[in-house]
Structures are given as C-alpha cells and as structure tokens.
Amino acid sequence: MKYTLRNWTFNISVILVLILSSCAVKKNQNTQELLLDTPELSAKDSLMYQQGLERSVNEKLRKKHKKTKK
Structure with a gap:
C-alpha cells in the first residue's frame, strides 16, 4: 500500500x-516575441530623445x- x-x-x-x-517555456517564448516586435530607435530618434x-x-x-x- 505504501509503495503505490x-x-x-x-x-x-x-x-x-x-x-x-x-x-x-510558453511565457518565455511570448516575451521573446514581444522583444522582437518592438521597433528599434533610429539614430535621429535617440538623438531627439537625448x-x-x-x-x-x-x-x-x-x-x-x-x-x-530671489
């Protein structure tokens, strides 16, 4: 009984x-997809932001x- x-x-x-x-694993895949979907800032955008x-x-x-x- 104990064994079962x-x-x-x-x-x-x-x-x-x-x-x-x-x-x-599914959550990790979803976060990687979100990271791939985000657009990279162009050099002009990052300069304007700075x-x-x-x-x-x-x-x-x-x-x-x-x-x-005063």
Missing part, C-alpha cells in the same frame, strides 16, 4: 513539474536657480 501511494505522489509531482515547465532630456534638465536647473536667487 508513494508511486502515485511521484507521478503527480512529475506531471505538475511538466505542466509548470511547459507554462514557463536632447529633450537635456532640455528638461536644464529647465529644471534654471527654475531652481531662480528660486534660490
């Missing part, structure tokens, strides 16, 4: 591991300087 119970629990655990691993960041940082520094100057 141990055998059943082993079989159930193996089935659960297989199900969980297949779910993990200039926009620099501009916003400069504006924040100017506002902070005006507040401390």
Whole structure:
C-alpha cells in the first residue's frame, strides 16, 4: 500500500513539474516575441530623445536657480 501511494505522489509531482515547465517555456517564448516586435530607435530618434532630456534638465536647473536667487 505504501509503495503505490508513494508511486502515485511521484507521478503527480512529475506531471505538475511538466505542466509548470511547459507554462514557463510558453511565457518565455511570448516575451521573446514581444522583444522582437518592438521597433528599434533610429539614430535621429535617440538623438531627439537625448536632447529633450537635456532640455528638461536644464529647465529644471534654471527654475531652481531662480528660486534660490530671489
């Protein structure tokens, strides 16, 4: 009796591991597809983005300087 119970629990655990691993593989494939679908930024886009960041940082520094100057 103990042997069959141990055998059943082993079989159930193996089935659960297989199900969980297949779910993990599907999730990994989905994330890789999403990564492939995202368009790469062109050099012009990345330059414009960087200039926009620099501009916003400069504006924040100017506002902070005006507040401390008064």
